Amino acid sequence: MRYRYRILPALAALLLITTGCAGLLTVPGAPVVTQPLPTVEAYMAQHIDWQPCENGQAECGSIRVPVDYADPGAMAISMPLIRLRATNPAARIGVLTANPGGPGESGYEQVRYALNPRDTSLRKFRIRYDLVGFDPRGVGRTAAVSCLSDKEMDDYLATDFTPTDAAGVRRVADAHRRYTAACLRHTGKLLGFLGSEFVARDMDIMRSALGEEKLNYFGFSYGTRLGQYYADRFPAHVGRMVLDSIDDPSWTTNRWDFTPDPQPPDPTQLSARDRIVRDMLTACAARSDCPLDHNPDTAMQRLRELIDRVDKDPISTKDGRKLGSNLALLGIFEATYDEAKWPRFERAVADALHGDGTGLAQLADGYVGRSDTGRYSSSEPAFWAVQCANDDPKSYRSKSEEQILAELQHNADLAEVTSPLFGRNRAFSTPVCLFWPVPPTSVSTTVHAVGAPTIVLLNNTGDPATALSDAQHVAEELADAVLVIREHEGHIAFDNGSACIDAIVVGYFFDGVVPDRGARCTD
Known part of the structure; x- marks a missing residue:
């Protein structure tokens, strides 16, 4: 499974600013555009x-x-x-x-x-x-x-992306559909380019x-x-x-052509993210001041129990949001990118174990581009707009929703084998492109750059x-x-x-x- 790529550790957060200019033309539902040139x-x-x-x-x-x-x-x-x-x-x-x-x-x-x-x-x-x-x-x-409002984005990220029944899977599909429809409604024609x-x-x-x-x-x-x-x-x-x-x-994901791997996943081959979380817990356990358990196996078990608990009963944060399983996993996921964030992860998990989800929510905010005032940058919708442009246009919308949901469930079952912590959540939270409202524009291809230095x-x-x-x-x-x-x-x-x-x-x-x-x- 591919994951979102992150920016330089030292880079400051984006300013939430857009600009226009004189002589503007507007397209209904689209960002303001400027006077074109002929050629x-x-x-x-x-x-x-x-x-x-x-x-x-x-x-x-x-x-x-x-x-x-x-x-x-x-x-x-x-x-x-x-x-x-x-x-x-x-x-x-x-x-x-x-x-x-x-x-x-x-x-x-x-x-x-x-x-x-x-x-x-x-x-x-x-x-x-x-x-x-x-x-x-x-x-x-x-x-x-532009896709969802700030409040709508908070609600979207509060979705339970670890469904356990058909009704839960359909709620996931509905959440993705609302998200992608809003992208087309607010961004317009530009979304296809x-x-x-x-x-x-x-x-x-x-x-x-x-x-x-x-x-x-x-x-x-x-x-x-x-x-x-x-x-x-x-x-x-x-x-x-x-x-x-x-x-x-050249890495190609034809999202509409699911072919099961003939080799079942090996549960001993943990995903890179799960391995890093284990490394984080092990590094903490080796210190006398570790706020988590000094046995890494016990710490991992408590972390999984925490995710299960907030999935059923989200806990409070200091800004009024509730920390459910998706936001908690996004916070943990964000910490795996940079060792400098491991101390924040330790404190956040320790606080969550005592009922305060603020730290994990703030880590998640760094991943999705949410400021401490509750404003979202364009990074999350732009991520999906670019990712969803890269696929085989001939396969777009080639399957029924019933087929899509069945394959998502199958993917989640497979992902959970090698990623007990993140697999099911990522399988259901990341297939945004299956619901994308405009077709892709390019197929992945090998690049050679002949003639470049x-x-x-x-x-x-x-x-x-x-x-x-x-x-x-x-x-x-x-x-x-x-x-x-x-x-x-x-x-x-x-x-x-x-x-x-x-x-x-x-x-x-x-x-x-x-x-x-x-x-x-x-x-």
Whole structure:
């Protein structure tokens, strides 16, 4: 099962802001769009009107991109940009842009955060690069996907996604149907034009409008897919590219063609997420101040009992919500991405065992993009809009709802064998695309990027979201790529405690030093 990819640990939360501009056209039920240009060439010839912003510390501007590249003159959206100029212009290499993952996370905010002295990620590259941030279409400031209201989203996440009977399964289907119908109602026509292939073309319009021959790029998690698409379509325009925690674009999920695996799941082969939770409990048990049980097996049993208990009788949180099994599991799931969150997990579980679900709910909020004021960012709906665009269009809506629900139940039974903690919940909470209101736009395919310069790939050995095997496959398929492996659990290799990885990335971006093939980092 695939899982949602997460952003850099240090990245601040998205601001819940969208922008419009003069000369607006509106489409019923859709985000505000801007006056289109007649041809793709006209979009490529744009010039950006940069204005001071962020108290004069940055420059802000925007470009227009066509909603449909096959009909560029029909409709356009505005893509706001932020630029931090190189602090050493005499040594300037070019423009560096980035995407932190998701899909659904904000590249605009990632660059904006580089103004913060605490940022140790992109900020260091500003010495020799202009940092330029953008939100992919459907995200944040760029015609953000809109689905449910904040209250409706709270209610959706309170759904019992671990049903035990046919009525419960139908309630799950109804929840997904309400969610996806709202996405179409509030986002309109744009919902059919949010796939990654469109974003790659938007990126080249941005490159051209910036007046750059080459675009340097740092992609994380899902952002590595964008980088691969860009390098495949525009190899001559690629400068230096690093992709961290690799998403394999050839990985195909035909959601409408369920073929049972002839080999039954092996209960001794725990899922990566369940293994990490066991590691978390074991690490806690080894400390004298562990707020959980000092026997990891007992702690795991108590954790499962907690999930069962809140599933039947949700517990209170300090903001008035109730913590049921779905929100609790999302909170635990979020903690598995980053070892720095393990102490929060321990405290949250200990509090929940004593009847206070606040800590687990707050961890879950980080996963779904909910602020401490109860506002949701566009990250969750944008995630599904992009994910659901990637499938075989010929198979869309090819099964009855009865077939779908029966297969979901079967999938849940299988998933629970290797993931006793998360399996059933994930099987029922993640098949949003089976109810998606518009057909997919692209089929997964292998990317080769012939003609692009050497692409540096990074991946942790124990990454629960982007498996090392995927990175190895991508490294084999790309025409020119070097994979650097870090022996480490968790998601994201760069700026995550490895001096070895950080030195390789800095050396490549600053001096063009390509790491040796087979390079490994053990710190």
